[in-house]
Amino acid sequence: MLRYLLSRLLTFLPTFFGVTIISFSFIRLLPGDPIIVMAGERGVSAERYEELVQQFGFDQPLWRQYIDYLGGVIQGDLGQSFVTKKPVWDEFFALFPATLELSVCAMIFAVALGLPAGVIAAVNRGKLFDRTLMSTALVGYSMPIFWWALLLIIVFSGMLGLTPVSGRISLLYYFDNTTGFMLIDSLRSGQSGAFTSAVHHLVLPTIVLGTIPLAVIARQTRSAMLEVLSEDYIRTARAKGLAPFRVNGVHALRNALIPVVTVIGLSVGTLLAGAILTETIFSWPGIGKWMVDSIFRRDYPVVQGGLLLIAVMVMIVNLTVDLLYGFINPKIRKR
């Protein structure tokens, strides 16, 4: 196990350096003078230009710039926003809870519906329920989620007037963001209606972001269950006279879960890509919207820092999944 752990960590480090090289190159790859490009139509004074050259270290040789950049990254210094002048690191972690809250809700939504749906479909293989469910799952999997979001807005906000269209909570409520998670903060604030308002704002983004993971999990659970259901030990369990619910729900599902858990872990990258679209449409103040806004504002230090932090996060999650997987399944470790 220790050897497996070490070998996984050893592949993590070069990838980390590679990711820093990519985010480092980003500003330097921009066509033209990056400072002029960032300043755009606003323009930039001669003194400010000099100051920025110093700040980015453009007067240094390239290898020097990279060493300085890497040193900063390791100490949590990712430079500051060109627009707000705040450190990128602080901005990221101020907005991150919003994205985390949305992603966790979307994942709970996807697992809570997808897992039972996949199990029921597998048990009723080839029957009407199975076929309907799998066609629905394929539609969900093929869904352009930005369009799906607009449709839900038309129906639930426009026609039925049930849900708000943007933001995390109604402007009527104000309280301090102690945890950054709106559901928890609104409960703690004790204001009546605040929590309900937060939930209302969360419903549509959760459905939109959870749709593709839901389809993937349902499909994956079904195929993993089908494989497990043909095993000898399931026949034994049935022959012993165990209740079908116990056989399917406990014996089979437990073994079918391994590939499903992997899929859930590996969909973090997909979830973040989905968050970019979902947050932009619902004006959800998370890192996805922050990245898109920064690209449009030409706030390239933010784009550079956000790119690095998101990639590192995805890498850490993937590494954790890998390690967990090796822990659950000893066969993997031997490779």
Add this chain to the structure above:
Amino acid sequence: MAETTMTAAATAAARPGRLKEFWFYFRENRGAVIGLWFFAAFILVAIFAPLIAPHDPTQQFRDALLKPPFWEEGGSLTYPLGTDAVGRDMLSRLVHGSRYSFYVGIIVVTFAASGGIVIGLIAGFAPKWIDTIIMRVMDIVLAFPSLLLALVLVAILGPSLTNAMIAIAITYQPHYVRLTRASVLSERSKDYVTAARVVGASKSRLMFTTVLPNCLSPIIVQAALSFSTAILDAAALGFLGMGAQPPTPEWGTMLAEAREFILRAWWVVTWPGLAILITVLAINLMGDGLRDALDPKLKRS
């Protein structure tokens, strides 16, 4: 083993049989056949777009702004699916939009697959240290969520459909590299490869003529699947304003332009998205059928 003496001529002779076998298994999957029909229709629409579309996709009919589809009150058959906010015919724009999606799918898959296959073959055949470097580089690209990386690449290259395609192709490449390398590694130690090597086949012959044809099945399936994700991603970039630029009738760009009218004119939002969904769904159905027909593990069951 018959494979040991397999020559190019024998492969050619075996092909009609293989194609027939493929069709036999593909036909079993009803969804895949339906997907194939829809995909064929999509290609025909893309090819004959100027003949099918009733109007020019960018012509603005100033006296017919936001006309509803013909079955709604106030709609007319002149604009069967209605018009958008500046009076352009929705149907004509949708029909022309199929060209861009088709174009995106073809270009992205061609570039990502051909690049990925070559790099994957090299990784599979080269000495271990080159293999390690290649795979680490691919890990680095895969660490970024594909849409985010594509967005950032477009920010560097400048927003346009061509740049969006380049960016998407780059983010898809690692999947092909991994897939090709994995099949190369499992094929390389087989007897027929050793035989070819003993006979004196050159390295490039081994790579492209001996091994590659036997690695193609998973790559073909991946190509079908990335054709549809490429359409989705290009539309998403268009929607965010980083893909095709207005007034191009690209489906994602059309949705972005329609956004402000969602509560007033449902049709300007509904049609482009439905077009994306149906196209992507048809290709995914086809991809499922391809996988079932090409994967020998599932054939026996």
